[in-house]
Every structure is written in structure tokens, then in C-alpha cells.
Amino acid sequence: xxxxxxxxxxxxxxxxxxxxxxxxxxxxxxxxxxxxxxxxxxxxxxxxxxxxxxxxxxxxxxxxxxxxxxxxxxxxxxxxxxxxxxxxxxxxxxxxxxxxxxxxxxxxxxxxxxxxxxxxxxxxxxxxxxxxxxxxxxxxxxxxxxxxxxxxxxxxxxxxxxxxxxxxxxxxxxxxxxxxxxxxxxxxxxxxxxxxxxxxxxxxxxxxxxxxxxxxxx
Amino acid sequence: xxxxxxxxxxxxxxxxxxxxxxxxxxxxxxxxxxxxxxxxxxxxxxxxxxxxxxxxxxxxxxxxxxxxxxxxxxxxxxxxxxxxxxxxxxxxxxxxxxxxxxxxxxxxxxxxxxxxxxxxxxxxxxxxxxxxxxxxxxxxxxxxxxxxxxxxxxxxxxxxxxxxxxxxxxxxxxxxxxxxxxxxxxxxxxxxxxxxxxxxxxxxxxxxxxxxxxxxxx
Amino acid sequence: xxxxxxxxxxxxxxxxxxxxxxxxxxxxxxxxxxxxxxxxxxxxxxxxxxxxxxxxxxxxxxxxxxxxxxxxxxxxxxxxxxxxxxxxxxxxxxxxxxxxxxxxxxxxxxxxxxxxxxxxxxxxxxxxxxxxxxxxxxxxxxxxxxxxxxxxxxxxxxxxxxxxxxxxxxxxxxxxxxxxxxxxxxxxxxxxxxxxxxxxxxxxxxxxxxxxxxxxxx
Amino acid sequence: xxxxxxxxxxxxxxxxxxxxxxxxxxxxxxxxxxxxxxxxxxxxxxxxxxxxxxxxxxxxxxxxxxxxxxxxxxxxxxxxxxxxxxxxxxxxxxxxxxxxxxxxxxxxxxxxxxxxxxxxxxxxxxxxxxxxxxxxxxxxxxxxxxxxxxxxxxxxxxxxxxxxxxxxxxxxxxxxxxxxxxxxxxxxxxxxxxxxxxxxxxxxxxxxxxxxxxxxxx
Numbered sequence: 001x002x003x004x005x006x007x008x009x010x011x012x013x014x015x016x017x018x019x020x021x022x023x024x025x026x027x028x029x030x031x032x033x034x035x036x037x038x039x040x041x042x043x044x045x046x047x048x049x050x051x052x053x054x055x056x057x058x059x060x061x062x063x064x065x066x067x068x069x070x071x072x073x074x075x076x077x078x079x080x081x082x083x084x085x086x087x088x089x090x091x092x093x094x095x096x097x098x099x100x101x102x103x104x105x106x107x108x109x110x111x112x113x114x115x116x117x118x119x120x121x122x123x124x125x126x127x128x129x130x131x132x133x134x135x136x137x138x139x140x141x142x143x144x145x146x147x148x149x150x151x152x153x154x155x156x157x158x159x160x161x162x163x164x165x166x167x168x169x170x171x172x173x174x175x176x177x178x179x180x181x182x183x184x185x186x187x188x189x190x191x192x193x194x195x196x197x198x199x200x201x202x203x204x205x206x207x208x209x210x211x212x213x214x215x216x217x218x
Numbered sequence: 219x220x221x222x223x224x225x226x227x228x229x230x231x232x233x234x235x236x237x238x239x240x241x242x243x244x245x246x247x248x249x250x251x252x253x254x255x256x257x258x259x260x261x262x263x264x265x266x267x268x269x270x271x272x273x274x275x276x277x278x279x280x281x282x283x284x285x286x287x288x289x290x291x292x293x294x295x296x297x298x299x300x301x302x303x304x305x306x307x308x309x310x311x312x313x314x315x316x317x318x319x320x321x322x323x324x325x326x327x328x329x330x331x332x333x334x335x336x337x338x339x340x341x342x343x344x345x346x347x348x349x350x351x352x353x354x355x356x357x358x359x360x361x362x363x364x365x366x367x368x369x370x371x372x373x374x375x376x377x378x379x380x381x382x383x384x385x386x387x388x389x390x391x392x393x394x395x396x397x398x399x400x401x402x403x404x405x406x407x408x409x410x411x412x413x414x415x416x417x418x419x420x421x422x423x424x425x426x427x428x429x430x431x432x433x434x435x436x
Numbered sequence: 437x438x439x440x441x442x443x444x445x446x447x448x449x450x451x452x453x454x455x456x457x458x459x460x461x462x463x464x465x466x467x468x469x470x471x472x473x474x475x476x477x478x479x480x481x482x483x484x485x486x487x488x489x490x491x492x493x494x495x496x497x498x499x500x501x502x503x504x505x506x507x508x509x510x511x512x513x514x515x516x517x518x519x520x521x522x523x524x525x526x527x528x529x530x531x532x533x534x535x536x537x538x539x540x541x542x543x544x545x546x547x548x549x550x551x552x553x554x555x556x557x558x559x560x561x562x563x564x565x566x567x568x569x570x571x572x573x574x575x576x577x578x579x580x581x582x583x584x585x586x587x588x589x590x591x592x593x594x595x596x597x598x599x600x601x602x603x604x605x606x607x608x609x610x611x612x613x614x615x616x617x618x619x620x621x622x623x624x625x626x627x628x629x630x631x632x633x634x635x636x637x638x639x640x641x642x643x644x645x646x647x648x649x650x651x652x653x654x
Numbered sequence: 655x656x657x658x659x660x661x662x663x664x665x666x667x668x669x670x671x672x673x674x675x676x677x678x679x680x681x682x683x684x685x686x687x688x689x690x691x692x693x694x695x696x697x698x699x700x701x702x703x704x705x706x707x708x709x710x711x712x713x714x715x716x717x718x719x720x721x722x723x724x725x726x727x728x729x730x731x732x733x734x735x736x737x738x739x740x741x742x743x744x745x746x747x748x749x750x751x752x753x754x755x756x757x758x759x760x761x762x763x764x765x766x767x768x769x770x771x772x773x774x775x776x777x778x779x780x781x782x783x784x785x786x787x788x789x790x791x792x793x794x795x796x797x798x799x800x801x802x803x804x805x806x807x808x809x810x811x812x813x814x815x816x817x818x819x820x821x822x823x824x825x826x827x828x829x830x831x832x833x834x835x836x837x838x839x840x841x842x843x844x845x846x847x848x849x850x851x852x853x854x855x856x857x858x859x860x861x862x863x864x865x866x867x868x869x870x871x872x
Contacts, residue, residue: 012666012669013672013673015234016669016670016674016677017677018231019234019238020234020674021677021680022311023239023315025315026239026316026319027242027245043337047337047341061312065308066308068231069304083723083851086851087723087852090715090719090720093676093719097677097680100680101683105685108685109697112697115696115697116688123701197301197304197305198302199301230448233445236449236452237456238456240529240533241452241456241457241460241533244457244460245536247537249537249540249544251544260551261545261552265559275534279526279530283529283530286449287519290445415522416519416523451663451666451670454670455667455671455674458747459678459751460678461751462678462751462754463681467755467758469762479766479770494748497751498744504667508663634737634741
């Protein structure tokens with residue numbers, strides 16, 4: 001009970017931040033005011049002109065949604081907490097809560113000059129890379145010597161998860177570097193990576209069973 | 219316990235998104251500044267002039283409230299989760315969190331030209347139709363072959379629920395088409411559909427009992 | 437367990453709306469921009485000029501906080517839910533989530549002309565009165581014939597609670613009427629009513645015991 | 655169960671306010687619009703010019719994150735609640751939810767004149783000092799004569815915690831006074847105090863054990 005609570009309130013607080021960050025994305029999209037548009041612009045035309053905002057909304061929503069799902073899956077394995085974990089989680093959430101800013105930047109400059117598009121794309125991909133970095137750091141801290149994870153967890157499963165998170169962090173780093181060269185390709189890969197999440201994880205069944213068993217043993 | 223948690227955090231996250239989307243509706247309504255109004259406008263007159271904003275607030279609040287209640291009722295029957303369900307739920311929430319945008323559009327253009335009103339109404343009803351579509355998709359995925367629902371659930375109850383969700387999706391599609399012809403009628407039907415929710419569901423007693431029983435059996 | 441959940445998610449959703457409405461109050465207070473102020477205005481002077489915003493923030497924060505605490509206390513006695521309760525709760529939350537608007541109105545016009553101050557005060561107090569009305573309606577629906585409350589609850593305790601809520605609704609109605617005559621007095625009474633909450637309720641001990649006992653019996 | 659719930663919903667509501675206040679920080683940072691900048695400004699240059707906003711975001715995020723963690727740790731020892739505790743917690747949350755305002759003020763005037771920087775710094779540090787004051791008051795109320803804390807708690811542990819909170823309140827008061835003299839030093843100390851949190855508390859092990867034991871005894 002005490003244990004459950006220990007990470008339970010971290011998860012609840014993190015879920016709050018995720019839910020708010022993801023829902024705030026929409027308030028960055030202002031309704032078009034026809035009086036501020038070139039004369040003769042119709043409402044449908046003005047709305048079509050907002051395509052960078054809608055695109056940025058969809059990409060960031062998917063992204064934060066998948067980060068949430070990963071955070072959620074990870075904390076099913078983290079059973080204890082300490083001050084360092086709390087602090088790393090706060091740094092991680094600081095990145096997640098920051099995402100609406102590069103999203104708005106992307107929405108504003110995706111149809112700007114090539115240089116502006118590059119700047120916006122680099123900052124967007126960079127934010128995701130830093131987020132992935134802290135996510136991985138948090139996991140490495142919790143998993144090293146099974147510091148805060150379930151002590152009955154199969155070491156090979158643990159290693160597979162660690163490998164997966166390291167791979168993810170490297171992937172986001174490459175996507176960040178790609179943004180300097182080609183923003184569109186970088187964004188496409190970001191969406192592709194989010195869609196990959198739908199695939200079942202290799203060995204998902206095993207992992208789902210093991211923590212459940214550990215809980216029964218308590 | 220593990221099972222309960224599995225959908226528990228999805229519900230908690232979804233509730234967060236619902237609560238934020240519904241509460242953000244109010245910040246779209248700006249306080250009138252008399253210095254920006256035609257000279258001689260009194261504060262009560264300026265407030266009365268905000269009627270499209272208040273109307274849009276009430277309609278969207280009811281709408282999101284009833285969608286929340288339906289989501290809540292549905293997840294009482296969904297017991298397990300997988301990556302596809304998580305993903306479909308994220309797409310569904312992406313629609314819910316989008317609702318403040320068409321709401322603001324409606325508030326802005328409900329007293330505009332006929333063409334503007336039509337555009338705003340079509341996008342508003344269209345958003346609700348897409349939301350209902352993903353809602354139904356999520357349910358069909360969970361219910362097919364009792365993939366993620368309670369395995370002890372009476373098949374006839376399951377079929378009745380599926381029929382109900384399909385009917386709802388079709389109703390929203392028709393309301394969307396109606397918006398091209400008559401925005402006021404479309405909005406009136408949207409409110410009527412939300413109010414229908416107050417009626418007890420046919421066989422509500424039966425359904426409430428069956429999952430409870432299933433839980434006792436565990 | 438099933439029972440607990442039945443009102444549990446209503447409470448969680450309502451708590452979300454309360455928490456967001458109360459925290460959104462601050463974003464209505466814009467940071468002063470000295471370039472928009474009369475020349476020579478210092479930052480401290482500009483901040484002092486924001487007093488109506490700070491006052492409105494404090495009053496509304498206390499108000500929503502106390503409404504939350506009352507909602508919380510009430511739902512300790514409501515054990516079951518149905519579609520009508522869900523709907524009444526949505527209407528009630530619609531009023532709570534609306535509060536940031538009259539708060540911003542008050543902040544804007546508290547130092548306006550007498551007529552503007554009256555309009556803002558009347559709408560502010562009126563919003564609270566309508567909120568209290570739906571709060572009372574929800575309770576009357578749940579408590580009538582012990583429809584949704586603990587069936588072991590002492591009838592005299594139930595009657596005392598009903599009396600208290602009716603009294604509260606009448607008090608807010610009078611405060612609303614007072615706002616037409618004297619806004620300052622109306623606001624002072626609103627604060628006083630919120631502060632009254634700190635006093636222990638008569639018979640609090642008894643009431644806290646009875647639902648606990650009922651739970652043990654289950 | 656009843657007991658757990660008693661403070662459980664206070665924690666849930668508080669977590670909501672914390673999560674929203676911390677996530678709202680980002681919406682104060684507006685995306686730069688090059689057309690409003692001096693001609694020839696590039697997007698990277700405009701973003702670098704936002705450094706006070708980014709700095710204020712990081713400081714306030716850390717600050718609210720650490721306040722949340724402290725609130726979370728404290729409520730592991732508070733087991734019962736009453737109307738006064740609820741009210742003190744509302745006053746405390748009123749300060750936490752206010753933090754986005756002085757944060758925006760700091761972001762706006764950190765690169766202003768010396769007088770403006772001082773005003774912004776004093777209000778920022780002052781808000782944190784008042785927050786710490788209400789935090790300490792809440793704890794003193796709960797801990798005095800073990801009014802609302804675990805009655806099996808070791809008195810020496812309780813005294814150590816009280817000493818720590820009083821020390822924290824005094825530290826914030828000094829930081830507030832320092833802001834009148836040197837804003838940079840004041841902000842540096844605020845960050846340092848937040849980073850101190852990462853250190854394990856003296857006797858953390860002991861404290862974690864004792865409430866757990868007390869729970870087992872019930």
C-alpha cells in the first residue's frame with residue numbers, strides 16, 4: 001500500500017502535466033479574424049491557411065500522447081521512488097510542458113522562409129531529443145542495479161527495455177540533426193516513430209505477466 | 219488489481235483531458251472592452267452582444283460533458299488494454315481536445331454572414347462527427363470477439379451497446395450533413411442529442427449488474 | 437468497490453474542473469506593459485493599479501475553493517449515481533467553470549463607473565447564486581427518499597444537511613439582489629460566507645462517523 | 655479507508671492545481687513575431703532575446719516542482735483533515751497558483767531598468783516567501799499536539815520536520831529581503847534551495863518506515 005502510493009502520486013502528478021500540456025495545444029490556434037486578413041479572403045480560405053497550425057497540433061498531440069503512454073508503461077516497472085527520481089521526473093516534465101512552445105513556433109514558421117522553417121524545425125526536434133534524453137536518464141537511474149524497479153524482474157527483460165530506451169534517445173538525436181538538413185523529413189520521422197508505438201512490443205506478454213506476479217507475491 | 223490499473227490510468231488521463239478541454243472553453247470568451255466598442259455602448263449591451271459566445275459555451279460544455287459520461291460508462295466494460303486501444307484513445311482525445319477551436323469559431327461567426335455561419339456550423343458539427351467516429355472505432359476494436367471487454371458480459375448486451383454507438387455515429391453524420399443546409403437546426407439537434415443522455419438507458423439495470431457480478435467472481 | 441467507483445470518477449472529473457477553473461484565474465491578470473501606460477508610470481504604480489484584478493483573484497479563489505470543499509463533503513454521502521445526477525453535476529460544473537469570466541469582468545470594471553461596477557457585481561453575484569441553485573438541486577435529487585445517499589444515514593442528519601444547503605442558496609440569492617444596490621457590501625458578504633466555512637459544522641463528528649460505519653457494514 | 659480518503663481528495667485536488675500552475679507557465683512565453691521586431695531581426699536572434707522568459711520558466715518550474723514534492727512528502731504524515739486544514743491548504747494553493755504572474759513579471763522586466771528588475775525580483779521572491787509561510791502554517795496546525803498527523807509518529811522526528819519547515823520559511827524570508835539589494839543573487843539562492851531538495855533528507859529511512867509501521871498497526 002505504502003509502496004503503491006509512493007510512485008502513485010508521481011504518476012498522478014505527471015498525468016496531470018501530460019493532460020494539460022496536450023490539451024493546451026489547441027489554445028495556440030487562434031480563430032481567424034477576417035478583418036485582419038487581405039480583403040476578399042473567405043472564411044474557408046482563411047481556415048485552409050491555418051494548415052501549419054493544424055499539422056503542428058496533430059504531430060504534437062500524437063507525440064505527447066505516445067510519451068505519456070511510454071511513461072505510463074515504464075512506471076509499471078518502477079516501484080519505489082527517491083528524491084533523485086522525483087527530481088529527474090520534474091526535469092523530464094519540464095521538457096514535456098515546454099512542447100507547446102516549439103509547437104507554436106512550428107505552426108507560425110512552417111510556411112515562412114527556408115531559414116525560419118529550419119530554425120523552427122530544429123528547435124522542435126531538439127525539444128523532443130532533450131525530452132527523450134531525460135526520459136532515458138530517469139530510466140537508467142531507476143533500473144541500474146534494480147535500484148527502484150521490481151526486484152523480481154527478469155534481468156534480460158530489464159536489459160531489453162534499457163536497450164529500447166537508449167535506441168529511442170539515439171533516434172531522436174538523429175532526427176534532431178536531420179532537422180538542420182531537411183525539416184519535412186525530420187517531422188515525417190517524428191510521426192513515423194510515434195506510429196511505431198502501435199506495434200506490440202516484442203515480449204510484451206512476458207513483461208505484463210512478470211510485474212503482476214511480483215505483486216501477487218507481496 | 220493489475221487489471222484495474224491497466225485501464226485505470228487511461229481513464230485518469232482521459233478524464234484530465236476532458237476536464238481541461240471543458241474548462242478551457244471559458245477562456246475563449248473575452249471580457250468586452252468598452253473602448254473598443256462603438257461609442258455609447260453600455261456594458262450590459264456589450265455583454266448581450268456576446269450571446270453567440272455564451273451559446274457556444276453552453277452547447278460545447280454539454281457536449282463534452284456527455285461525451286465524458288459516455289466514455290466513463292464505456293470504460294466500465296473495457297477491462298484490458300493494449301497499444302492499439304491506447305492509440306485509438308489518443309486519436310479520440312485529439313478530437314475532444316480540438317473542440318474548443320470550432321467552439322470559438324462558432325462564437326465568432328454565429329452572427330456573421332450566412333456563408334460564415336455555415337462554415338462555422340459545418341466545422342463544428344464535423345468535429346463532433348469525427349469524434350463520434352473514433353469513439354465508435356475504439357468500442358468496435360475493444361468489443362470485437364470480446365477482445366478487451368469483460369468476458370462474462372452477456373453477448374446480447376454487448377450487441378445492444380454496439381448498435382447504440384453505431385446509431386450515435388450515424389446520427390452525428392446526419393447532423394453534420396444538415397449543417398450544410400441549416401446551421402440552427404443542426405445545433406438544435408446536437409443539444410437534443412445531449413439532453414437525450416438524461417433518459418435512463420434501456421436495460422441500464424441489467425448492464426450495471428452484470429459487470430459488478432463479473433467483478434465479484436474474480 | 438463497484439459502488440465506490442461509481443461516484444469516484446464523478447468526483448475525479450469534478451476535481452479536475454475545480455482545479456483548472458481555480459488555477460485559470462491567474463491568467464486573466466496580464467502583466468502591466470509600461471509602454472501602454474501613461475508616460476512616467478513606474479512599475480510599482482502600474483502594479484498597484486491592478487488592485488481590482490488581485491482582489492477579484494482572491495475572492496474567486498476562496499469562493500471556488502470553498503465550493504470544492506462543499507462538493508467534496510457532499511459526495512462523501514452520495515454513494516450511487518445515475519444519469520440525472522451526472523447531468524445535474526455537469527450543469528453545476530458549467531457554472532463553476534464559468535466563474536473566471538465574471539471574475540475577469542469584476543477585475544476590469546471594479547474601478548469603472550458606478551453603472552459598470554453594478555453590472556459586473558450583479559453578474560458576479562448572479563453566477564454564484566445560479567451555482568448555489570444547481571448545487572442545491574443536485575443535493576435535493578440525491579437526498580429525496582435517500583435516492584442516491586447512504587441508506588443507513590440518520591434522517592435527522594439528512595434533513596439538517598438539506599436545510600443547510602437551502603439556506604445557502606437563499607443567502608446567495610439575497611447577496612445577488614444586494615449587488616443591485618451595493619456591490620461592495622455584496623462582495624463583502626461573499627467573502628464572509630466563504631470564511632464561515634472554517635467553522636466546524638454543527639454535528640460534524642456525528643456525520644463523519646455514520647458513513648464510516650455504513651461502509652464497515654458493507 | 656475512510657481516513658485514507660479524507661486527505662486523499664485534498665492531495666488529488668492540490669496535485670491538480672500544482673500540475674496546472676506548472677504547465678501554464680509555458681503559455682506566458684509568446685512565440686516571437688518577426689514583423690513586430692526591429693527590421694532585420696532573424697528568428698534565432700529573436701529567440702535568444704527571449705532568454706528572460708526561458709530563465710523564468712526554468713526557475714519557476716523547478717520551484718513549483720519542488721513545492722509539489724514537499725507537499726506530497728508532508729501529506730504522507732497528515733492523516734486526518736478538518737475545515738481549518740482545508741482552508742489553510744486553499745490559502746497555500748492560492749499562492750502556488752499565483753506564481754505564474756510573478757514569473758511573467760520576471761520574464762518581462764529581467765532585462766528592464768535596474769528599478770524594474772528590482773520590483774520584479776522582489777515580487778517574485780516575496781510570492782515564494784508568502785507561499786513558504788502558508789506551507790509552514792499548515793504544517794504547524796497539523797503537527798501541534800499531533801492534531802492531524804499519525805499519532806504513532808516519533809516526537810523527535812516530528813520536531814525535526816517542524817524545525818526544517820521553519821528553517822525553510824526563514825530562508826525564503828531572507829531571500830526576499832536580499833531581492834531588494836541584489837536580484838541575481840536572490841534568484842541564484844532560489845535555484846540553489848530547489849536543488850538542495852535532491853539531497854536525501856537526514857533520517858529519511860527512519861521516517862519512511864515509521865508511518866508504514868503505523869499503518870500496519872491499524
